[in-house]
Amino acid sequence: MELVKQTRAHVARLDLSAAQVAVLDGQAHTARALWNLLHEYFTFRQGRLASVKDCDEAIRAARHEIDWMGQLPAQAAQAVLRTYRQAWANFLNPDHPAKRPIFKSRLRSRMTVDVPQARDLQIKRVNRRWGAVNLPKVGRVRFRWTKDLPGLTKGGPAGRITGARLVKEADGWHIVFRTERQVPAPLCHPGPQVGIDRGITVALALSDGTTREHRDWLTGGEKEHLRRVEKKSARQRRARTPGQPTSKRLRRTYDQIARLRAKAKRRAVDWQHQTTTELASAFGVIKVEKLLIANMLKSAKGTIEHPGVNVAQKSGLNRKIAGEAWGHTVTLLEYKTRDRGGQVVKVPAPYTSQTCHRCGHREAANRDGTTFACRNPDCGWIGHADTNAAININNADGTAVSGRGDLGVTRSAKRQPPRAA
Template identity: 80%
Template sequence: MESVKRNRAHKARLDLSAAQVAVLDAQAHTARALWNLLHEYFTFRQGRFATVKDCDAAIREARREIDWMGQLPAQAAQAVLKTYRQAWANFFNPDHPAKRPAFKGRGRSRLAVDVPQARDLQITRVNRRWGAVNLPKVGRVRFRWTKDLPGLSRGGPAGRITGARLVKDACGWQVVFRTETLAEPAAAHQGPQVGIDLGITVALALSDGTMREHAPWLGKGAKEHLRRLEKKSARQRRARHRGEPISRRLARTYDQIARLRARAKRRAVDWQHRTTTELAATFGVVVVEDLKITNMVRSAKGTVANPGMNVAQKAGLNHSIAGQSWGRTVTLLEYKTSERGGQVVKVCARGTSQTCHRCGHRDGAARDGIRYACANPACGWVGHADTNAAININNAVGTPVSGRGDLGVTRSAKRQPPRAA
């Protein structure tokens, strides 16, 4: 069989000095400013979008005329142009959820710098815990070695590093290596089929009666600390007038809040990776609901003329749904089951939690919290509501997914591709 390529990413923490952090921060802000300049140049022309050639010439001219533009390596600047063009391509793709590219605000965008060519990295392993990598205009930097990278370790996976991206989060700068490996096509997975109900009280309920649950992402003390920090930031914001820059004290409070939330996210992602790996190795077919999460977490505020009801309750529900990251769970399941010869099937979610899996009787009042009691006197099944929903999801394989519309419909005028200049 012919080998297939697998493109994956590996994230590692960088060990930087204060001077190196300052250099990377300056590069990232320059990349953000370049994006904004490209967006202005690309969209504010006389009725036509600029071509790649025009944008490339504009970048070269800007690097000659603007001193601080030289802080960003030339290849990283070209990567900004490539990413910007891809953002427009995603927007014009009717099957892609991307929104229209927009300006990036200083405080609302994540700092990132691209290193598109792997030959500039010169990755080596220093010892069991650390590796070293070259970063343009920064120098030799150590990074945390947590797994063998393809093509670099004796006995490690075969493949190569194709590039890297430097990103900054609340925990500091990280390097994300882009890897490419060769693997034999997986044989068909012989495991059983299972339906999974994504929930809040129970994270994952399976149709075989088992469940996958997790502890709170933050402990009791960390939750209380986060609550106090959020109250503190609210008091500090009240002392700030509109249009004024935030104070250093408020910035420190924001940083502390961000670090706590980043800790919770790391724990959530770790649990999702471990759980989805176990599910992909056990089951050959995984059936999940085709949820429109963006629609589910919309605010209930309404308008001035038609205000919404139970706004606070809906906001709390939206926060709980967002905290479970259902979309990321399904994404991890999709590629992990595919690598093992299995598949993920999406079915319509309508009525799965209100229908009895045994007799098919549907009644919205049959579910009370986590308990489901069938209202059909001839059936009377009683059990866990999430398990009942998971069995219905598993049984729904082969039924059409409603609400999709005609796949052959033309794109709206809003998403028509631009005319070439």
């Protein structure tokens, strides 16, 4: 039986003391500052690009000369260098959607610390609910044990842990274990083919006439709470003296907003995982539209010379599209169908919602909201507009994808090698 390597990530919440949180916060800020120093050193160094050796020597010198740089573990500092170099490699890869590496802002960047060597973790299970892990310069920390990790539980899944990454979310610090397993190569999925139309009114409409829908990510009470704290933050910002640091009260209000939005995000991701697992298990070939979501989310406000129209309506539409996370749904489908021997195919998006799947008549007036009524007098098919679009997607030819992105993406003119100042 042929075996293939399967890499996955497992996220667990850490149980930290206030002192340990302060240590991790300091390490994360140091890692961000190191990224910015590397970016400056790499791109603006005496008329030439710095090599990996130059960057490594600069990091070692900085750790000896700058006191606060030493609070970041040496392995984590080397991981920042590898991540930075990989960011450039992704940007220069014509098949990768990554953008050019830039400086990281203190307020807008995600706080992370890498633990690249699994031997430093020394993971043990404490009881049914908790496990314990060693974190460099932090000490022994408990984490929620919600799933057996490969190679650690007797009778559990075989494999090993290759490293971890510490990530700070709105509800605290989490650890992301990188796991590796050898699993049997998947056989060809015997399931049928289906087309999926992603929408707002109906989250996922399938060509077989079924739909996959969800409730609002926040309850009525939680929405009202979010509205109140957002109004409170607006009042506090108006009372704030320009140029002065953010007050503790305003920071607490920001934290309340972040926790509510993080709760909505967790519920959305949970629904996406459950739904995509069910779809990947049921269907062998899944066809979806090839959407340029970033372009769909652009603002309609325009310029002073050419102001936009219906700006508020477009802003509301953008929020709804972003809330559905269409791209993440397809990303989950890609690896889950691949694990089960299936395939995801992306098809061209234009006119799938205006074309009748029965007779092929295309007209913008065919669709009125969620109702599709073919204007061809010889056809006259009437049904749900999203179901009609899903059938058109299922009947269209497309390009098979695996991992991230389309296999036939052309190189962007903006993807140029970095230049020295």
